[in-house]
Amino acid sequence: MKILVVGAGAVGGYFGARLVQAGRDVDFLVRPARAELLRRKGMVLRGVDGGVETVPVTPVTADRLGADYDLVVLAVKSYGFDAALKDAAPAVGPDTVVLPFLNGMRHVDALVERFGADRVYGGVAMVMTRLGAEGEIVEVGRMGRLIYGPLSEHPVVAPSDVHAALDTGSYAASLTGSVRQELWNKWVFLAALGACTCLMRAPIGPINSAPGGQEFTSGMFAEAIAVATAAGYPPGQDALDRADAFVADTTATTTTSMYWDLTQGNPVEADQIIGDLVARGRELGVPTPLFSLAYTSLSAYSAARA
Incomplete structure (x- = not known):
C-alpha cells in the first residue's frame, strides 16, 4: 500500500516515521522548506527518555503529486485543514481513501462532501508529542495510539488492508466499526x-x-x-x-x-x-x-x- 502523510508535525511526523521504520511505503507532503530540512536531516524523534532517532524519509511537495496513493493520511492542525486539503486533493484518486487525524468533527463533514463517504475513514490519534525548535518531534509523554474505521459500509479500500498498513506494533492500532462515536x-x-x-x-x-x-x-x-x-x-x-x-x-x-x-x-x-x-x-x-x-x-x- 502506498501512503501519503500530509503534514510532518507532532502527529504526522511521529506516526509517519513509525510507519517508515516498519517498512511501509510512505511519502510526506510538506512545504518546500520543510521538505529541504527532511532531505538533509531526516525525521528526528526525541524520546521522552532523551534518546534520539533519525529516520530517513521521502518528502514531496504539492506540485509533484499524482493520484497513485492508496491511503492519504491527513495529520495537520485543524486551522490548516483547508490548505492541506487543497494541496493533497491531486493525490486522491478513485481508489484512494482519506484518513484524517484532526480534532473535532467539522473536517469529517467536509471530506465526505468532497470525496464521498466511501473514500473517507475517520481517525483518532492519541500521542504526547510537540514540534521542537529545529523541526524535531519531541515526545513529552508515553502515549501512542491510533483508532480508525470506515464511514461507509463499502469503502474503496478494505478496512483489513488499512489496518494491516497502520498496525506496525510500535504503537497501539485499533480498527473500529463505530468511528464516529x-x-x-x-x-x-x-x-x-x-x-x-x-x-x-x-x-x-x-x-x-x-x-x-x-x-x-x-x-x-x-x-x-x-x-x-x-x-x-x-x-x-x-x-x-x-x-x-x-x-x-x-x-x-x-x-x-x-x-x-x-x-x-x-x-x-x-x-x-x-x-x-x-x-x-x-x-x-x-x-x-x-x-x-x-x-x-x-x-x-x-x-x-x-
Missing part, C-alpha cells in the same frame, strides 16, 4: 479540558483545587456531554467515569495541546474544537454558556494575535 468521545474530552485549561490558564489539578474549580470543570464536561448526547453519540460509562476522575483530581498537571499553543503565543484550534461545539449545541437546542465564554476568550486571543 470514537471521534465524539475524543472531542468531548479534548474540548472540555481545552476550554477549562485555556480559560483558566492552568492545568486541570490547580483548577479543581481553586474555589469553585470542581463545579466549573464539572459544568464544562456536562455541556460537552449534553451536546454529544443530543447529536446521537452519548459517551459510554467508561467515558463518563473518566470525566468524573478528571473533575475529582486536584493534583494532575494535565493540559492540552491547545493550552500549550496558547501559552506559547501560537495559533489555536478555537473554531474547530470549541466554536464548532458551541454551534452544534445551538443547532440542537443545548445551552453551552461555559463553552461560549471560552470561545469568546480564545477568539479575543486570536484577534489580538493577528
Whole structure:
C-alpha cells in the first residue's frame, strides 16, 4: 500500500516515521522548506527518555503529486485543514481513501462532501508529542495510539488492508466499526479540558483545587456531554467515569495541546474544537454558556494575535 502523510508535525511526523521504520511505503507532503530540512536531516524523534532517532524519509511537495496513493493520511492542525486539503486533493484518486487525524468533527463533514463517504475513514490519534525548535518531534509523554474505521459500509479500500498498513506494533492500532462515536468521545474530552485549561490558564489539578474549580470543570464536561448526547453519540460509562476522575483530581498537571499553543503565543484550534461545539449545541437546542465564554476568550486571543 502506498501512503501519503500530509503534514510532518507532532502527529504526522511521529506516526509517519513509525510507519517508515516498519517498512511501509510512505511519502510526506510538506512545504518546500520543510521538505529541504527532511532531505538533509531526516525525521528526528526525541524520546521522552532523551534518546534520539533519525529516520530517513521521502518528502514531496504539492506540485509533484499524482493520484497513485492508496491511503492519504491527513495529520495537520485543524486551522490548516483547508490548505492541506487543497494541496493533497491531486493525490486522491478513485481508489484512494482519506484518513484524517484532526480534532473535532467539522473536517469529517467536509471530506465526505468532497470525496464521498466511501473514500473517507475517520481517525483518532492519541500521542504526547510537540514540534521542537529545529523541526524535531519531541515526545513529552508515553502515549501512542491510533483508532480508525470506515464511514461507509463499502469503502474503496478494505478496512483489513488499512489496518494491516497502520498496525506496525510500535504503537497501539485499533480498527473500529463505530468511528464516529470514537471521534465524539475524543472531542468531548479534548474540548472540555481545552476550554477549562485555556480559560483558566492552568492545568486541570490547580483548577479543581481553586474555589469553585470542581463545579466549573464539572459544568464544562456536562455541556460537552449534553451536546454529544443530543447529536446521537452519548459517551459510554467508561467515558463518563473518566470525566468524573478528571473533575475529582486536584493534583494532575494535565493540559492540552491547545493550552500549550496558547501559552506559547501560537495559533489555536478555537473554531474547530470549541466554536464548532458551541454551534452544534445551538443547532440542537443545548445551552453551552461555559463553552461560549471560552470561545469568546480564545477568539479575543486570536484577534489580538493577528
